[in-house]
Amino acid sequence: MASIEMTNIVKKYGDGFPAVNDVSLDIADGEFMILVGPSGCGKSTLLRMIVGLEDITSGDMVIGGKRVNDLAPRDRNLSMVFQNYALYPHMTVFENIAFPLRLAKTPDDEVRRKVNAASDVLELKEHLERKPANLSGGQRQRVAMGRAIVRDAEAFLFDEPLSNLDAKLRGQMRTEISRLQRRLGITTVYVTHDQTEAMTLGDRVCVLRKGKIQQVASPRELYEQPVNLFVAGFIGSPPMNFLPATPEGNRLKTPFGDIELDERRAAAVAGHDLLLVGIRPEYFEDASLVDDAKRPVGSIFRAKVDVTEWLGDSQYAYIPYDAPDSIKAHLRDLSKELDSEELRTQAIVSIDATSRIREGREAEFWLDSRKVHVFDPESGENLTRDAEAGAELTRLATQDRLEHLESARAQQDGASDGQTGARGGATAVGAA
């Protein structure tokens, strides 16, 4: 187990294009770090530089206090789960998991013991003699994980490990990975483009865009205090709505009526002509269903609903709006960068599942103005970000993690003191 420190890492390909550009990132011992971003943002390249499959053009990569820039992958003692699992098809599951141990010339009985332990954790016991070709997708995924956990690696690296599974299995494996990492308390770097995975798994999430780090923070901070338009638009599903706005005193004029800002935010946006106001879908509500107590903290507006989607536990309404051409162009560029194709300017609004608002009719909405963020459309910068509140969120998350880690390690020490029976029981319960 080790920390991973990256300082000014750059990766340039033959044509001089920087796939990773000046990335500095510290991953603490035992931390679960997520690298996330749209395709082509350099997240996989960064991971492959950590493991040594990709040369580092410049910068320092330090793992466990040792500079590893010039070490071959096999000398870095990291283990990795590939997107397509990369199992060895000519070997049985047992030999697949045992492969790293065999290469390290581990004695036979120790190999057997370790592989059996790993297969217990991953419930692969009855498949050990089968070939990967005969396994289901989820089982193959577990074999790949088994190969990673069987030796005492400094860190785990995951390269979109769940993207080949169907949605249901993906959810199950996600919690499984999370549980495993918590229990082993091992430093983990996890690449994904799926933001559900990013939000649920990570202690901290690093959002990349075109090879540059945008923000490194706990999922909560990313969601509530994004640094710029890109992070705000990338994190959250359905995504944040961006409406054109013009400031007037401490009010913002938007297509959905005026939004009143508090002192701090009003001061931050002063001096700009045209702004983008970012409002998450859940900051809206069907006005008729809002408590009288809550009404005064937001504003009420009327709008025509284009489409509604009722999902049982929630409901979304789509409200088209008009925007100046310059804003439209900005939004189109942004959605292209986020791998989506936004054809029209519309707001996605989350309303209560019981709401009677129907398609094609005009309805009254309430908008919670306390949490809106205001962005500069030119630079994309978040003008109203509260850095202190954000840092506090991440500090809390770090504290949680350290407590968790400590208890996991205490448990493991207890188990190695000869309480193998108790640990076996705990495993069975944990797995069930």
Place this chain on the structure above:
Amino acid sequence: MSARKKVLWILGGVLITVYCLFPIAWIVSLSLKAPGDLNNGGFLPSALTWENYELILSGDASGLFLPALRNSFGICLIATAISCLLAMFAAYAIARLDFPGKKVILSTALVVAIFPIISIVTPLFNLWRNIGLYDTWPGLIIPYLSLTLPISIWTMSAFFREIPWEMEQAAQVDGATSWQAFRRVIVPLAAPGVFTTAIIAFFIAWNDFLYGISLTSTSAARPVPAAIGLFSGESQFVEPTGSIAAAAVIVTIPVVVLVLLFQRRIVAGLTNGAVKG
């Protein structure tokens, strides 16, 4: 409809099989005819006789045929083994590494493969005589490599290219050196490709006539196709058709056996299950 379709399919299949196997059947039939019976006007021999086989295996022609058979086996197997080994390394480099001159190597291999043999046989004959390779096994193995290597490199690099890169990277992350990754992961996965290549290379060497007839003079190194060409009848007016047919049948046997032995290995898709199915 489906019944009629089935009949048509079977009919077509039978037609093609007959078309393909007819020359072989003819050779077999010829090899079983007595010399006087060769022109009997019928497809089948009037009376079955093993005379031709006796002639080449233990009779007058056996002095020509048996050493040639031994030479052919030895030379072709050695040439195949060397060319497979060399082609494996070359193809791996071509499929995996990025180095200047990669295209040049591939196109040179292609040029070598299509270069007319006849134009280099005479210079080679002189060269071999001067340096003492004429009428020896190495004297044939070396030119056979020039026939088998290009095709071996091309087929094997196609096979190597189909093995996912991740296999090897995974092995490296797991702690393997490049050589270990190659030997323990890539080679087993490429086995069907290696077998296919070996068989193709073997046939090319096995079927060669031009080098065999030009670069040998005695049974020290003369391969079967050249030896068959030197068969003679009882007198200069009699064609040795029967014994040639018998020799041809015998020469075909190893080919058939090889294909039957290895066809499962060739067909087996070993990479199945390596990556997401």
